[in-house]
Amino acid sequence: MAVAGVLLKRSVSVVPVLAVVALIAFLLLRFSSGDPVAQLAGDNADPAAIVAIRARLGLDQPLPMQFLHWLWRLLQGDLGTSIVSNQPVSTLIAQRIGPTLSVSITTIVFSVLVGVPIGVFAAWRRGGWLDRFAMWTSVTGFAVPTFAIGYFWIYLLSMQLGLFPVQGYAPLSAGLGVLLWHLALPTLTLSLVYVALIARVARTSLLEVLNEDFVRTARAKGLPERIVVFKHALRNAAVPIVSIVGIGVALLIGGVVVTESVFNLPGLGRLTIDSVLARDYPVIQGIIMVFGGAYVAINLLVDISYTFFDPRISAQ
Amino acid sequence: MFSDFSRRSLLKAGAAGLAVGMMPRIARAQSSKVIRAVMHAPLRATDPLINTAWTGRNHGLNIYDTLFSTDSKFQVRPQMVEAYEVSADKLTYTFRLRSGLKFHDGAPVTSADVIPSLQRWTKRDTMGSRMMGFVAELKPVDDRTFQMMLKSPYGQVLQTLAKPSSIMPFIMPARLAAQAPDQPVTEFVGSGPFRFIASEFRPGSRAVYERNPDYVSRDEPSDGLAGGKIVKIDRYEWISMPDFQTAANALINKEIDFLEAAPHDILPSLIAAKDVTVADYNPLGFMSVVRMNWLTEPFNKQEIRQAVMYASDQADWLDAQVGNPEYYQASAAMFGVTTPLASELGWNTKPDIARAKDLLKKGGYKGEKVVMLQGTDSPLLSGSSTVTAQKLRAIGMNVEVQTMDWGSVLARRVKQDSTANGGWSMTHWVTTTTELMNPLASTVLDTRGKNGGFFGWPEDVEIESLRNKFALEPEAAAQKTVAEAIQKRAYDVMTHIPGGQFRQPVSHSKALKNIVHAPAPLFWNVEKTA
Numbered sequence: 001m002a003v004a005g006v007l008l009k010r011s012v013s014v015v016p017v018l019a020v021v022a023l024i025a026f027l028l029l030r031f032s033s034g035d036p037v038a039q040l041a042g043d044n045a046d047p048a049a050i051v052a053i054r055a056r057l058g059l060d061q062p063l064p065m066q067f068l069h070w071l072w073r074l075l076q077g078d079l080g081t082s083i084v085s086n087q088p089v090s091t092l093i094a095q096r097i098g099p100t101l102s103v104s105i106t107t108i109v110f111s112v113l114v115g116v117p118i119g120v121f122a123a124w125r126r127g128g129w130l131d132r133f134a135m136w137t138s139v140t141g142f143a144v145p146t147f148a149i150g151y152f153w154i155y156l157l158s159m160q161l162g163l164f165p166v167q168g169y170a171p172l173s174a175g176l177g178v179l180l181w182h183l184a185l186p187t188l189t190l191s192l193v194y195v196a197l198i199a200r201v202a203r204t205s206l207l208e209v210l211n212e213d214f215v216r217t218a219r220a221k222g223l224p225e226r227i228v229v230f231k232h233a234l235r236n237a238a239v240p241i242v243s244i245v246g247i248g249v250a251l252l253i254g255g256v257v258v259t260e261s262v263f264n265l266p267g268l269g270r271l272t273i274d275s276v277l278a279r280d281y282p283v284i285q286g287i288i289m290v291f292g293g294a295y296v297a298i299n300l301l302v303d304i305s306y307t308f309f310d311p312r313i314s315a316q
Numbered sequence: 317m318f319s320d321f322s323r324r325s326l327l328k329a330g331a332a333g334l335a336v337g338m339m340p341r342i343a344r345a346q347s348s349k350v351i352r353a354v355m356h357a358p359l360r361a362t363d364p365l366i367n368t369a370w371t372g373r374n375h376g377l378n379i380y381d382t383l384f385s386t387d388s389k390f391q392v393r394p395q396m397v398e399a400y401e402v403s404a405d406k407l408t409y410t411f412r413l414r415s416g417l418k419f420h421d422g423a424p425v426t427s428a429d430v431i432p433s434l435q436r437w438t439k440r441d442t443m444g445s446r447m448m449g450f451v452a453e454l455k456p457v458d459d460r461t462f463q464m465m466l467k468s469p470y471g472q473v474l475q476t477l478a479k480p481s482s483i484m485p486f487i488m489p490a491r492l493a494a495q496a497p498d499q500p501v502t503e504f505v506g507s508g509p510f511r512f513i514a515s516e517f518r519p520g521s522r523a524v525y526e527r528n529p530d531y532v533s534r535d536e537p538s539d540g541l542a543g544g545k546i547v548k549i550d551r552y553e554w555i556s557m558p559d560f561q562t563a564a565n566a567l568i569n570k571e572i573d574f575l576e577a578a579p580h581d582i583l584p585s586l587i588a589a590k591d592v593t594v595a596d597y598n599p600l601g602f603m604s605v606v607r608m609n610w611l612t613e614p615f616n617k618q619e620i621r622q623a624v625m626y627a628s629d630q631a632d633w634l635d636a637q638v639g640n641p642e643y644y645q646a647s648a649a650m651f652g653v654t655t656p657l658a659s660e661l662g663w664n665t666k667p668d669i670a671r672a673k674d675l676l677k678k679g680g681y682k683g684e685k686v687v688m689l690q691g692t693d694s695p696l697l698s699g700s701s702t703v704t705a706q707k708l709r710a711i712g713m714n715v716e717v718q719t720m721d722w723g724s725v726l727a728r729r730v731k732q733d734s735t736a737n738g739g740w741s742m743t744h745w746v747t748t749t750t751e752l753m754n755p756l757a758s759t760v761l762d763t764r765g766k767n768g769g770f771f772g773w774p775e776d777v778e779i780e781s782l783r784n785k786f787a788l789e790p791e792a793a794a795q796k797t798v799a800e801a802i803q804k805r806a807y808d809v810m811t812h813i814p815g816g817q818f819r820q821p822v823s824h825s826k827a828l829k830n831i832v833h834a835p836a837p838l839f840w841n842v843e844k845t846a
Contacts (some may be wrong), residue, residue, distance in 0.1 A: 013619050035727035041498075050730070084360045085519035086500050095518050154565055166565045167557065261558045263567070266521035270558060274520040277693075277723050278360065303487060 004309060010300045021292035022074065025285045026067050036083045036279035064183060070285065070299075079289070080282035089286035090101070092271060097290075100171045100267035102179065104252040104258070106187040111194035112245060118195065119202025119241075124229060134199055142198030149263040150189040157185060167264035186263045190256065194248050201244045205237035238309040248304030250295045344613035348549035348846045351828070351839060353574035354563040357554030359830055362512075363500035365440045368482040370748065374836055377541070378525050378552075379420070381412065383430065384478035385542035388599055388833055390656055390753070392478040394544040395534070396425065396487060396507070398460075406469040406790075409699035413460040416532040417488050420511045420804030427456035432493035434477075434485060437512060439497040440757030441483040443757045446787060447476040467837070471790040479757060480541055480835055481750035507625040509545040509840045510552065518778065523554040525839075538832045538841040540599075545840040548830075552839045567823055573844065575823040576837050580638050586823045596821045597833045600652055600749035604633060604700060604815025605760055607772040608742045611648050611732050614686065614713075615741055621810035624742070626672035627707045630665040630816040636699030637746075637818065644818035650803045651758070652749040653817045656792065657799040665816070686715045687735040689743040691722040700744045700815060729771045749817060750835040754804050755786050760812040774811045 037054045048129045054060045058069065073080060079089035122131040158166045164185050209215065210233050218228045257269035268287060275283040317633045357371050364376030385395040394400065414504045417425035418577055431454045438444035450470040456462045464473065477485055492501045504512040509772040510525035517523050517675035527547040537544040555572065557563040564582050566572045578586055587594045608615035609626065615621050630646040638644045646665040691697035698719075705715045718740075720728070725743060733739040752758045761783065765775030779802055786798040806812070822837065827845045 005418075034721075034724045035730075038362075038727040038730050039723055049498055056499065082519065085362070086502055087519055092519065096521075151561070154562070158569060159565060162569075165571055166569045167562050168566075262562055264557045264559070264562055266518060266556075271520065273558075274358070274360070277721055279723055279727070301324065 007304065010303060014296050015301075017296055018289070018292055022071060022285075022289060023067070025288035025292075026070065029279075029281050029284055030063055030066075034279040036281060040083060041280060054212050054274070066081045070282075079253060079286035082280050082283050083284075084275075084278045084280045087281050092283060093268065093286055093290055096266060096271045098171060098267075099260070099265040100256060100269060102169075102172070103183055103186045103190065103256060103265060103267070104249060106180065106183050107190040107194060107252055108245060110199050111191045111248065112188050114191070115195040115198030116202050116241065119199040120206055120234065122199065122203040123206035124225075126207060131203075134203070134310065138196030138200050141192040146189060146193070146258050147262050149186070149192055150259060151171060151186050153185045154262075155186075167269075169265045181206070186256075186259050186265060189262070190252065190259050194252075197248065198241065198244060201242050202237070205240040206233055209233045209237040220303070235309060239306055242302060242305050246298050246305075250298045253291065253294050322638070323592075348827070348844045349572060351549050351552045351842065351844055352555055353573045353839070354555050354557045354566070354576065355570055355837065357735060358520045358579035359517075359554060360519045361500065361519075362504060364486055365437055365483055365497065366500050368751075370482060370836070373482045373484055375506070375512075375523065375554075376486045376506075377486055377836055377838065378510040379504060379508045379512045380488065381417075381545075382478065382485055382487065382541075384474055386478045386480040386540055387542040388540035390540075391542075392474045393539075395478075395542060395781045396430075404546055404644060407466045409464040409473055409823045410457070410467075411462055411464070414532065415460065416721075418509050418530050418532070419507045419570070419656055420505045420528060420530075421489070422530075423489060424459070425507050425727070426459040426486065427462035428459075429490045429493065430462055430487055431456060432490050436488075436493045436497050437483065437485045439807070441478050441479070442759060442762065443472075443479055443487060444483075446756055447473060450787075464695050468788075469790070470787060471795070472754075472787050475754065481748055481757075492827050498778040507531070513678075521556050525552045525554070526550060530803050538794065538838075540832070540834045541836070541838075543736070547840045548843045549839065564823070567825065570825065573825045573828055574837075577820050578823050579808075580643055580820075583696055583821065583823070585639075591826050592823055593826050594821050594823045595831075596819045597831050597837075598820065598822075598835055599750075599818040599833055600655065600753065600777070600818050602746055603652065603749050603752055603817050604637065604696075604744060604746050605752075606633075606704065606742065606744050606813040606815055607760065608738055608810065608812070609645035610774045611766060612687075612735050612739050612741055614679070614681055615677040617681075618809060619675045620681055623672045623679065623681075623711065624704075624708065624814050625663060625807075625810065626668045626675060627711045628704065628813060629667045629707070632703045632707070633700040633744075634816045634818060636703045637815075643821070644816055646816045648807075649817070650752065650761070651755070651799060652753045655749065655753040656754070657753065658804055659796075659800045661800055663814075667707070669711060671681045676711060676713070681713070683714050685735055686713055686741040687739070688715060688717045689725045689728055689740050690717050690719045691724045691725045691743075692719050696745065696746045697722065704742070704744065715750050732766055732773065744815065746815075748835060755799055761802060761806060763809075763811060772812070774809065776805070776809050776811070779805050779809070779811070793838050 004007060037059060041050050041053055058066060070080065081088055093247055118134045122134040125131055154166055158162045165182060168182055170182045171181050215228060215233055218232050256267060257273055260267045260269040272287050347371060359374055360369050361367060361369065362375060364372040381396050383395060383397050384392050387393050393628045396413055396417060397411050399412045401410045410566055413425060413633055415605050419425060434454060436574040439447040447470060449467060450466050451464055453465040454462065479485060487507065489505055492503055492505060495501050505515055508724045509531045511528045513524040513526055527550055533544045538544050560579050563575050564578055564586055567575050570591065583594055586592050608621050610616055634644040634646060643806050647653045648663040648665055649658045679768055686708060688701055690701035701717060705717045708715045728740055729743055731739050735741055755761055759770040761779060762770040763774045763776040763779040780807065782802045786795055789795050789798055829845060830841050831842045832841050
């Protein structure tokens with residue numbers, strides 16, 4: 001019931017958010033430099049050809065008309081057609097979403113599996129060598145650029161040891177093992193910063209909880225440390241961790257451009273860059289709407305998950 | 317207890333890692349019948365007539381065929397055409413197609429397909445449209461024969477039909493050729509040696525071609541774009557890799573077979589790789605061009621345009637673009653260094669600063685701002701702009717370099733406004749020598765001005781007259797004389813400044829043999845050994 005309430009409330013609030021995203025996406029592109037018609041027409045185009053192409057694409061219409069036309073089609077689920085490749089935008093996004101989602105999922109799963117235990121260990125042994133090592137690692141994770149980490153892994157694990165491919169993507173249909181094998185280096189590359197982020201948040205959050213009265217009470221009752229940390233403290237420290245994981249997923253979906261380039265993953269990040277460089281307005285607008293929708297959906301899921309970790313939230 | 321838990325976790329993680337490490341080694345040397353090639357750019361627009369992008373041309377060469385082709389000696393040779401005749405008055409050309417030519421959908425190639433294909437193409441291509449100005453009628457005689465009737469003799473009919481670079485006269489089925497010239501075709505049916513696998517096309521990422529088993533090759537060896545086109549592989553995958561370092565690593569690691577355009581600074585590592593060959597298969601290479609805008613101050617004055625040339629040193633541009641002198645050649649040639657029309661008339665490619673300053677004074681330069689559009693997508697685009705800006709400042713010019721991506725340069729350079737209103741003064745770019753080797757195809761020698769001319773909009777009646785004379789001249793020796801006159805005049809009025817010629821070697825696996833020497837990457841005739 002509480003979950004249904006949260007869902008309903010948040011779903012309604014999604015509409016104005018997406019409307020604002022749509023408007024900003026449209027205006028940003030129209031007011032940026034560049035002209036898709038000039039690129040389409042080619043070097044030798046005469047002015048009449050440019051006028052004809054502009055009219056065919058509807059780019060000769062006043063901006064409000066262009067926006068309303070696009071919005072009307074959007075409401076019908078039609079993201080439009082690429083100016084450059086002449087393919088439906090939804091098809092292009094569907095072709096490219098697999099690699100982006102796959103590497104985002106493997107990265108976040110790996111980061112949680114590694115980052116949370118590091119954070120927990122660091123908090124549990126605060127000030128010890130593990131804590132210092134974890135924090136040093138997390139600073140490194142934040143400080144080293146993603147592409148540098150990527151090239152390091154390529155050099156070491158591909159070129160020298162031959163363990164993984166330098167580049168490329170295999171769909172799930174090729175087998176889970178093959179998929180994971182191709183995603184190993186991008187995942188390791190992207191994970192460093194997220195492991196660092198999650199470990200730091202987990203450590204801070206757990207440290208705060210470990211100083212609470214109920215933890216002291218649990219220890220006074222003679223509960224084993226494992227039960228105190230995992231059953232009592234960690235669950236109470238989970239809300240900030242879940243928040244940061246949610247933000248991490250959202251950032252990953254929209255922010256893996258460099259990694260997709262270094263490892264040649266044909267994902268949404270590269271589609272975005274290609275479309276921006278070609279001024280392919282419908283594709284860019286479609287991608288922004290998809291990213292916007294994904295952000296909203298992930299935030300919704302994170303909010304719902306709070307009710308699981310902290311029942312007081314659903315009671316409010 | 318806590319420590320035990322930790323140890324178990326670590327052991328599990330280690331085991332998982334080991335499992336991953338034990339997976340089969342990289343899928344090297346895929347089938348010996350598949351070539352995986354990383355090209356200079358991905359395929360996005362699939363209609364080769366829509367723009368002049370080389371990607372469209374390369375795509376077209378795979379799946380379409382042309383009536384005539386140019387061989388490695390720049391001679392025109394029949395391709396789809398079996399035989400042709402020219403009437404004594406040189407007004408009627410009769411062409412007969414080879415028998416057995418078929419489109420990928422199984423339909424025979426007929427005169428009824430050729431004529432609309434040529435008509436659509438001539439509306440997109442400058443060389444084609446110039447020829448059509450002389451054409452009275454194109455008419456079918458029978459399924460395999462058609463005629464071109466001219467209003468007056470035209471010396472470039474065959475050279476036009478054999479145009480070796482963008483935009484090429486590809487032959488499509490009549491139903492596709494009926495598409496409006498400014499609207500892309502959405503079906504990819506040609507009669508070329510490869511078939512396009514549309515279901516595997518990922519725009520900007522991957523394009524796949526398979527051998528066309530019905531292709532009827534000429535019974536001759538491959539020679540440039542001409543001759544036999546026997547496909548010896550089953551499949552060719554055109555892969556996009558935005559990062560050339562990754563592509564080079566992938567080639568060394570045997571994950572790909574072919575890398576079209578590794579940047580020159582990466583070539584030493586590829587040359588050193590054990591299983592990689594670095595070779596140059598493009599006999600003409602590439603040329604840089606510096607273009608000034610005749611419509612805006614200060615380059616609306618001839619003396620000031622000339623001052624830019626005398627302030628410049630081609631070797632400096634080429635050093636900034638390419639770096640290694642082994643791959644470049646300074647040359648005044650406007651039609652390419654090794655082409656039949658090559659000539660060094662007009663400039664010694666070296667600076668003459670005193671003369672440049674004198675010309676500035678004569679031109680009445682008063683410090684007007686030079687707006688330079690600098691594409692930053694590649695060192696080939698950006699390096700030379702930086703050099704020019706410094707050279708011009710050194711002779712006292714006021715230069716503002718505006719850096720942007722190439723898409724923005726394309727959008728800006730069509731503007732004919734003043735620099736204060738979003739216009740521009742000069743820009744650099746790179747093109748294939750093939751596109752400049754003929755005065756009629758060379759867009760930088762289009763001097764029709766702001767009404768119909770090429771951006772930069774030089775206007776010169778004399779050059780247009782010489783180009784027309786070249787078009788009407790059938791003899792090679794006389795064509796060369798006219799071409800030299802065009803080059804000399806172009807240097808006088810400064811249509812553009814040639815930036816020198818350079819080579820862009822291809823890097824490929826040693827398993828690939830018999831790659832054709834041609835001005836575009838070709839995958840017929842290539843064999844892949846196991």
